Amino acid sequence: VKVSELGEIGLINLIAKIIGSSRSEQPAWQNLVIGIGDDTAAWRPGKNLQLATTDSLLQDVHFTMEYTAWADLGWKAMAVNLSDIAAMGGVPRYALVAAALPVFTEVDDVTKMYHGMLELTRKHGVAIIGGDTDSAPMIIINVSLIGEASGAQVLTRSAASPGDKIAVTGQLGTAAAGYRMLSEKLNFNPEITKKLKAAFFRPQPRLPEGQLMVKEGVKTAIDISDGLITDLNHICHASKVSARINAAAVPVASEVKTAFGSQALELAMSGGEDYELLFTAPAEIVEQVRMKAAVPVTVIGEITSGMPGVTVLDEKGGPMYFGRGGWEHFRA
Amino acid sequence: VKVSELGEIGLINLIAKIIGSSRSEQPAWQNLVIGIGDDTAAWRPGKNLQLATTDSLLQDVHFTMEYTAWADLGWKAMAVNLSDIAAMGGVPRYALVAAALPVFTEVDDVTKMYHGMLELTRKHGVAIIGGDTDSAPMIIINVSLIGEASGAQVLTRSAASPGDKIAVTGQLGTAAAGYRMLSEKLNFNPEITKKLKAAFFRPQPRLPEGQLMVKEGVKTAIDISDGLITDLNHICHASKVSARINAAAVPVASEVKTAFGSQALELAMSGGEDYELLFTAPAEIVEQVRMKAAVPVTVIGEITSGMPGVTVLDEKGGPMYFGRGGWEHFRA
Numbered sequence: 001v002k003v004s005e006l007g008e009i010g011l012i013n014l015i016a017k018i019i020g021s022s023r024s025e026q027p028a029w030q031n032l033v034i035g036i037g038d039d040t041a042a043w044r045p046g047k048n049l050q051l052a053t054t055d056s057l058l059q060d061v062h063f064t065m066e067y068t069a070w071a072d073l074g075w076k077a078m079a080v081n082l083s084d085i086a087a088m089g090g091v092p093r094y095a096l097v098a099a100a101l102p103v104f105t106e107v108d109d110v111t112k113m114y115h116g117m118l119e120l121t122r123k124h125g126v127a128i129i130g131g132d133t134d135s136a137p138m139i140i141i142n143v144s145l146i147g148e149a150s151g152a153q154v155l156t157r158s159a160a161s162p163g164d165k166i167a168v169t170g171q172l173g174t175a176a177a178g179y180r181m182l183s184e185k186l187n188f189n190p191e192i193t194k195k196l197k198a199a200f201f202r203p204q205p206r207l208p209e210g211q212l213m214v215k216e217g218v219k220t221a222i223d224i225s226d227g228l229i230t231d232l233n234h235i236c237h238a239s240k241v242s243a244r245i246n247a248a249a250v251p252v253a254s255e256v257k258t259a260f261g262s263q264a265l266e267l268a269m270s271g272g273e274d275y276e277l278l279f280t281a282p283a284e285i286v287e288q289v290r291m292k293a294a295v296p297v298t299v300i301g302e303i304t305s306g307m308p309g310v311t312v313l314d315e316k317g318g319p320m321y322f323g324r325g326g327w328e329h330f331r332a
Numbered sequence: 333v334k335v336s337e338l339g340e341i342g343l344i345n346l347i348a349k350i351i352g353s354s355r356s357e358q359p360a361w362q363n364l365v366i367g368i369g370d371d372t373a374a375w376r377p378g379k380n381l382q383l384a385t386t387d388s389l390l391q392d393v394h395f396t397m398e399y400t401a402w403a404d405l406g407w408k409a410m411a412v413n414l415s416d417i418a419a420m421g422g423v424p425r426y427a428l429v430a431a432a433l434p435v436f437t438e439v440d441d442v443t444k445m446y447h448g449m450l451e452l453t454r455k456h457g458v459a460i461i462g463g464d465t466d467s468a469p470m471i472i473i474n475v476s477l478i479g480e481a482s483g484a485q486v487l488t489r490s491a492a493s494p495g496d497k498i499a500v501t502g503q504l505g506t507a508a509a510g511y512r513m514l515s516e517k518l519n520f521n522p523e524i525t526k527k528l529k530a531a532f533f534r535p536q537p538r539l540p541e542g543q544l545m546v547k548e549g550v551k552t553a554i555d556i557s558d559g560l561i562t563d564l565n566h567i568c569h570a571s572k573v574s575a576r577i578n579a580a581a582v583p584v585a586s587e588v589k590t591a592f593g594s595q596a597l598e599l600a601m602s603g604g605e606d607y608e609l610l611f612t613a614p615a616e617i618v619e620q621v622r623m624k625a626a627v628p629v630t631v632i633g634e635i636t637s638g639m640p641g642v643t644v645l646d647e648k649g650g651p652m653y654f655g656r657g658g659w660e661h662f663r664a
Binding site: 034039042050051087097100129136140145147149155158222 | 392
């Protein structure tokens with residue numbers, strides 16, 4: 001069945017039904033007063049700072065349907081927004097989803113996409129409370145996410161101090177390696193293929209880790225979407241500090257090393273889309289986070305005083321240069 | 333200067349500067365803790381119910397650049413979202429703006445678009461606190477708007493009762509007439525041309541009127557985006573009631589009558605995009621709203637018991653039929 005056969009009301013009803021099936025005892029649903037179907041959604045807020053973010057995925061800009069499954073598209077559209085809440089150390093609560101779809105889209109595919117979103121929203125206690133549906137010549141999924149601080153503090157980009165250690169959660173380079181594998185149709189063994197695909201299509205927003213950081217006294221974090229160097233550079237400019245990374249300390253995933261050899265470090269440094277958290281704090285606080293986190297936490301360098309910018313050092317202490325500083329739009 | 337020459341960071345900085353210039357003493361700005369430039373925005377909520385809505389404008393779906401000015405595009409993208417908050421009787425507070433733009437877009441045009449938004453946000457005390465920028469083959473503007481209830485109640489679609497009068501703010505048909513004029517390149521006198529263009533490009537969200545309705549005890553409202561009949565039908569289905577409209581009572585704008593003659597009533601009934609408020613309440617409450625509102629309020633019919641649906645009666649009490657029930661996406 002095509003969405004054109006279902007019509008707009010039919011499509012909205014279908015989406016409301018899919019999302020309604022995820023209603024639960026989690027606080028976001030319990031505090032919701034009006035969900036999908038009125039002019040706006042309405043809820044009772046908590047007592048902490050409220051947070052909001054928005055991100056869009058556009059067909060042939062951020063993804064291609066040549067190798068993207070609909071469920072993965074839903075997951076990723078939600079994940080990139082959850083990752084921004086994670087990078088504030090917040091708790092996600094409510095999502096608005098605006099979906100623009102070609103008229104010949106299969107209703108079954110729309111269903112799969114929303115189920116992909118729900119896999120993540122269920123896990124993190126998020127209620128989808130509204131949205132918008134449009135016909136369009138391409139697929140465009142916009143998610144806006146509302147959350148709240150998990151405590152008295154949030155993790156900003158602007159609180160890094162000279163002397164802070166720089167650390168990252170998880171491993172880097174897998175998402176960019178996955179993109180290279182898919183777009184260049186490279187063949188690797190099944191284990192590597194599975195790992196790289198999962199990293200690219202199903203990033204895990206580091207929500208528990210962001211909340212742990214707030215609890216342990218971390219003040220500065222960003223999620224790695226544009227690439228390690230570019231995102232660290234954002235922290236440097238916002239905090240008016242300099243940063244030094246020891247290349248040998250960067251946790252490059254072993255699958256990326258196996259598959260891409262000498263290019264692995266560059267994929268980890270500037271590939272982006274890993275959606276791991278990059279944070280800075282005094283050494284003892286980083287160590288507390290490292291000990292308590294469910295994912296690996298690795299110290300990769302330190303914040304210094306000086307002009308905002310990132311220096312990468314090789315094992316001998318010499319500077320290393322990486323061609324492209326990360327993903328950006330609007331390059332002609 | 334093209335956005336491709338400015339680059340993504342340059343574009344974000346420009347947008348942040350434009351929006352920062354609108355910072356004011358209004359509560360939305362005063363309660364804002366983190367605005368544009370971090371992973372999410374953060375603010376301290378008020379004590380009332382929080383509201384959220386999202387709407388996108390897509391090039392060649394909702395508008396064409398053949399006759400749309402960039403400032404008008406910005407205004408309308410913001411207005412359609414403000415109108416949803418108005419239809420809840422709420423107070424708008426925070427906006428997120430996701431803008432997808434072709435790389436050859438002039439920076440000057442982007443500036444004009446944001447200034448178009450700011451004309452409205454300034455007036456209504458809204459702070460733009462974040463967003464997203466992407467390159468795309470077409471222009472897509474998504475706005476998500478967060479607000480709060482103006483009092484203990486909100487205006488829903490589901491509270492209409494048999495015996496309620498049905499009323500509308502303002503006049504109807506001008507936006508649809510404006511669209512017809514522009515898309516069919518029709519020529520009218522300068523006064524009519526100006527009025528119809530303004531109605532189509534610069535709808536006025538009825539925020540004070542929605543808030544007045546809450547204060548006077550109205551419980552049911554919707555904004556007219558899809559068309560009077562279609563939107564009243566939404567109320568009927570949500571409230572499980574029937575509705576009867578007296579066609580002769582519908583406030584069709586005189587400019588629409590002059591320009592479109594016998595088609596004027598249909599434009600008012602099913603044209604849509606007027607963004608006036610359609611509400612139902614006991615006669616004495618409607619009368620209070622009518623007396624206190626700054627815009628005309630007209631009773632056009634009443635809610636009855638029976639199967640959900642809308643009946644339109646002519647002056648002799650006979651049923652009238654209108655071909656198309658309003659705008660919908662996903663018609664192939």
